[in-house]
Amino acid sequence: xxSSRVFIAIFTLVLLxxxxxxxxxxxxxxxxxxxxxxxxxxxxxxxxHASQGTATLPVPYKWFVSLEQPTLGLRKQADFKDSQYxxxxxxxxxxxxxxxxxxxxxxxxxxxxxxxxxxxYAGNPDGLPVGFAKTEAKHTLEKTDDLIGFxxxxxxxxxxxxxxxxxxxxxxxxxxxxxxxxxxxxLALAYTKYVPFRFDRFADKVLEADHTEADRDRLKAKLDxxxxxxxAVAGKLKELDKDAVEEGFARLDALNRxxxxxxxxxxLNPPKFPESEKPKTSANCKLPExxxxxxxGFDPWDNYRTTNAPVNFxxxxxxxxxxxxxYDASIKQPMVRNAGEALGVSAQLNIxxxxxxxxxxxxxxxxxxxxxxxxxxxxPFLKTNGQPEEDPHFKGLRAPKxxxxxxxxxxxxxxxxxxxxxxxxxxxxxxxxxxxxxxNFWKDGKRWTPPNDVGERYYKVKPVIDVGTxxxxxxxxxxxxxxxxxxxxxxxxxxxxxxxxxRTWHQKWFGTALAETVQKTADCWYDDNGIIDEKERxxxxxxxxxxxxxxxxxKARPLNxxxxxxxxxHNGSVPNLYSLLLPADERPKKFCLGxxxxxPVKVGYVFEEPPCPPGTFELDTTIPGNSNAGHEFTDALAxxxxxxxxxxxxxxxxxxxxxxxxxx
Numbered sequence: 001x002x003s004s005r006v007f008i009a010i011f012t013l014v015l016l017x018x019x020x021x022x023x024x025x026x027x028x029x030x031x032x033x034x035x036x037x038x039x040x041x042x043x044x045x046x047x048x049h050a051s052q053g054t055a056t057l058p059v060p061y062k063w064f065v066s067l068e069q070p071t072l073g074l075r076k077q078a079d080f081k082d083s084q085y086x087x088x089x090x091x092x093x094x095x096x097x098x099x100x101x102x103x104x105x106x107x108x109x110x111x112x113x114x115x116x117x118x119x120x121y122a123g124n125p126d127g128l129p130v131g132f133a134k135t136e137a138k139h140t141l142e143k144t145d146d147l148i149g150f151x152x153x154x155x156x157x158x159x160x161x162x163x164x165x166x167x168x169x170x171x172x173x174x175x176x177x178x179x180x181x182x183x184x185x186x187l188a189l190a191y192t193k194y195v196p197f198r199f200d201r202f203a204d205k206v207l208e209a210d211h212t213e214a215d216r217d218r219l220k221a222k223l224d225x226x227x228x229x230x231x232a233v234a235g236k237l238k239e240l241d242k243d244a245v246e247e248g249f250a251r252l253d254a255l256n257r258x259x260x261x262x263x264x265x266x267x268l269n270p271p272k273f274p275e276s277e278k279p280k281t282s283a284n285c286k287l288p289e290x291x292x293x294x295x296x297g298f299d300p301w302d303n304y305r306t307t308n309a310p311v312n313f314x315x316x317x318x319x320x321x322x323x324x325x326x327y328d329a330s331i332k333q334p335m336v337r338n339a340g341e342a343l344g345v346s347a348q349l350n351i352x353x354x355x356x357x358x359x360x361x362x363x364x365x366x367x368x369x370x371x372x373x374x375x376x377x378x379x380p381f382l383k384t385n386g387q388p389e390e391d392p393h394f395k396g397l398r399a400p401k402x403x404x405x406x407x408x409x410x411x412x413x414x415x416x417x418x419x420x421x422x423x424x425x426x427x428x429x430x431x432x433x434x435x436x437x438x439x440n441f442w443k444d445g446k447r448w449t450p451p452n453d454v455g456e457r458y459y460k461v462k463p464v465i466d467v468g469t470x471x472x473x474x475x476x477x478x479x480x481x482x483x484x485x486x487x488x489x490x491x492x493x494x495x496x497x498x499x500x501x502x503r504t505w506h507q508k509w510f511g512t513a514l515a516e517t518v519q520k521t522a523d524c525w526y527d528d529n530g531i532i533d534e535k536e537r538x539x540x541x542x543x544x545x546x547x548x549x550x551x552x553x554x555k556a557r558p559l560n561x562x563x564x565x566x567x568x569x570h571n572g573s574v575p576n577l578y579s580l581l582l583p584a585d586e587r588p589k590k591f592c593l594g595x596x597x598x599x600p601v602k603v604g605y606v607f608e609e610p611p612c613p614p615g616t617f618e619l620d621t622t623i624p625g626n627s628n629a630g631h632e633f634t635d636a637l638a639x640x641x642x643x644x645x646x647x648x649x650x651x652x653x654x655x656x657x658x659x660x661x662x663x664x
Contacts (some may be wrong), residue, residue: 020070020187021180023088024594024615028212028273029166033103035319035400035564037170038377040106044170045098045118047153049124051133052342052374053140053362054149056228057185061134061146064127066205071188074197080188081128087624088615089184090176090249091129092159092168111378111395112614116370119283122146131174140362141271141348147362152371155252155313158564160598160605162406167598171397173313175596175605177249178619186234189227192323195489201225213471236301245308245625248617249594251572253307255476258344259510260304262351262517263482267300270352283528284520285357296352296485297504303482307623309472312572315565317397318434318558320376323458325542329555329572330477332510333519334542337355338368340518343579349521354487361523362448366529369540380442382455392442399434399561402662407600410659418660421653425633429556433457433664443557456543460490461555469554470571478543480510490516511548519546563662565602573621573628576604581654584629593617597630601660 032045057064067080073245083093099103108114120132131154135147158172192202202223203216247253314327324332331337345348348362377396381389402410422433432441442448448457481494483505491514492500500506510527526537554570568574576599579587592608594616599606614620621628649657 002519006356021183022397022615024613025088025182026084027087027166027596028164029155031103033164033403033406033542034106034168034170035403036106037400038106038108038394038396038398039100039170039306039374040108040113041107041114042099043114044104044106044388045094045124046121047371047510048094048130048151048157049128049153050116050121050151050347050367051135051139051149051364052338052344052368052371053135053347053364054133054151054342055140055147055362056061056149056346057590059148059185059189061224063202064148064185066202067185067188067192067247068198070184070191072191072195074195075203077198078390079183081126083127083129085393086129086181089132089178089181090174090596091154092157092574094124094128094130094132096124096127110393110398111382112449114370114374114377116374117366120364124167130154135362135364135657136281139361139364141273142358143274144228146223149347151512152316152341154253156316158315159406159596160564161596162478162598162600165406166596167403167406169400171317172315172400172561172564173250173566175250175594177247177594178252180245184496186227189223189230193223193227200266205518217435222418227383228654240301240304241306243308244306245310245623247307247310248616248619250567251310251593253310253473255473256305256307256309256480257653258340259476259480259482259514261346262349262514263303263326263484263510264300264334265346266349267296267303271356272358273350273353282524284527284590285360287522288354288358288489289493291447292584295504298483305476306478310569310572310625311473311570312565314570315399315561316375317399317561318394318459320372320542321380321457321459322461322555322557323393324461324549324555325544327555327557328474329461329551330549332549333371333544333599335365335369335522336515336518336546337541338372339363339522340514342368343518343521349490349517351485351517357524358488359520359527360528361521363521363525365522365525365540369414379456381451381457386455386652391439392523394434399664400564401561402563407598410662413657414656417653417656418658421649421657422660426656431556432485432560434558434560435664438542452543454539454543458544459558461557466553468632470625470627470629472625473570474551474553474601475510475599477509477548479582481507482510482513484508486515488517509550514572515546515548531628559661559664562664563603566606567619569628569631571626573619573626576602577658578602578654579604579607580631581633581649582647583656586634587604587621587628589622589628590618590620603662 055069065081068077069080071086072076087093116263121137122136131150133149133151137143137146140147155174156171157174158169160167192198203219207215319325325334325337350356350360362556375397381391383389431447432444434441447460451457466514484490485505494509530536568580574580574587575591590610592612595606597606609619
């Protein structure tokens with residue numbers, strides 16, 4: 001019997017080693033430089049590590065920082081949290097305290113200093129990468145363990161490498177591979193269970209000094225239960241995700257994943273509230289009037305949708321001042337976008353346990369609001385004294401400027417030629433250039449809304465422009481529906497109350513269900529934290545209504561900083577600006593993602609054709625969801641109307657336009 005157990009353990013370890021993800025080679029950069037974007041070093045570090053109240057990773061914080069890397073060996077292996085190791089998944093190294101070296105320095109040149117609350121800020125005590133945040137147990141619903149989760153900086157901080165320098169960009173698209181990261185984390189847990197002596201080292205770190213054998217036994221039971229639960233879900237997903245589109249580096253099917261987290265996982269695994277928890281009784285945070293004893297009346301897995309609509313992580317500078325703030329122009333209100341993102345990356349939410357107040361959550365709404373303030377800055381059109389700005393300008397996170405000192409300057413003649421082409425072919429959709437001395441961007445009355453009651457104006461990115469790109473992501477809000485319990489009090493929209501008679505649930509469109517759920521979550525927090533005044537709530541919400549629109553298209557935003565946002569198109573299916581200016585049938589059909597080396601000529605990550613280097617990702621544009629069609633410069637009319645100027649560019653014109661786009 002003993003030899004049989006040994007054989008099974010060895011066989012299990014061999015299988016685990018075979019499952020270990022292959023990662024790209026470690027970086028060769030010897031120094032780093034954060035570009036100047038109007039944030040101080042302290043503001044930047046806070047944004048990188050301030051918690052939104054999320055538990056993205058399926059383990060407590062203490063477990064994560066105590067794990068070893070999933071490599072075989074009886075002796076201690078390197079820490080899983082090691083920054084060089086995590087950088088191979090695309091994460092950007094960070095430090096415990098605000099760095100003081102020149103590469104991290106920053107200054108606030110525009111607008112007033114942004115003050116944010118540090119009441120819930122746990123800092124970065126273990127030197128985790130950008131975007132990792134610790135949520136202390138007292139701020140969670142279960143009040144048992146500190147949690148670890150992603151903040152928005154995890155997906156919206158870019159970096160690229162040129163020669164020996166790692167260039168880092170706040171608000172830029174991340175180049176992470178979250179799928180590989182999840183695989184490695186689960187393997188690290190499995191190795192902790194199966195590899196001799198590894199659990200002992202893990203327990204010593206988690207339990208620290210003076211723990212008992214009973215403490216170790218309880219921890220072992222928790223590890224076994226957590227791993228079993230993760231593997232059970234993985235088995236279910238293997239069955240359901242047969243048609244999934246691999247996301248790889250730099251991409252994520254964000255909307256479908258948010259829907260699955262909010263309307264599947266939250267129903268399957270409701271929070272376990274402490275018995276001593278006092279129930280809330282406020283108007284927006286209370287027990288339901290009618291709660292069925294028999295449960296939901298449906299299988300939460302009915303709401304699951306496979307991840308088949310990956311998108312490139314969008315850049316977020318300037319976005320706070322758009323009339324539609326989501327990158328696909330589907331969400332109008334900043335709080336719904338931001339708190340919805342927090343719920344999507346696993347903030348705790350009660351929408352399943354009717355014996356506890358509904359819409360209670362771990363979302364740290366004040367911090368979410370402060371993050372938006374830091375991104376937005378002051379009103380571009382008004383001085384702090386309320387008087388008009390003679391020279392309006394963005395006062396929050398600004399688009400990065402092309403770094404001449406790193407990449408070399410631009411050719412003035414080509415820039416002049418490229419500007420003419422931009423005005424002819426691009427301005428109709430993308431508007432006047434933000435940074436031009438003429439100020440036409442700020443004077444464009446057709447693109448800016450009139451001032452609202454608090455003097456704020458927003459840049460119109462509506463109507464959504466359909467330029468023939470891959471439709472998969474746009475169809476998520478357009479076509480997805482789901483089942484929700486009636487006790488949640490969500491409005492009827494996909495079906496009427498009459499149609500849902502006799503059931504404990506009804507069907508809703510995903511978009512409206514998400515918008516209502518997020519707003520109710522924010523309203524519950526407002527009630528619980530004394531944010532009562534309606535004008536104050538409106539300000540926290542971004543002074544925009546909670547509106548959702550669905551359509552197979554994407555907003556044509558200004559192109560400031562576009563040079564720093566590769567790969568291109570909404571699904572990352574084009575590797576560089578040069579390829580984007582080609583007709584679609586001449587663009588690369590397959591290319592590799594995961595190499596962070598930057599090409600300042602074609603403007604994007606260095607183009608590599610398959611076979612891809614070990615650990616990188618091959619993006620195949622022939623797969624639905626990955627199409628690189630659309631947004632073409634061509635002689636032909638397409639899609640029923642004039643697309644991007646109806647003009648095929650010459651080779652010289654492509655290079656001129658690229659040279660101009662570098663300057664935006």
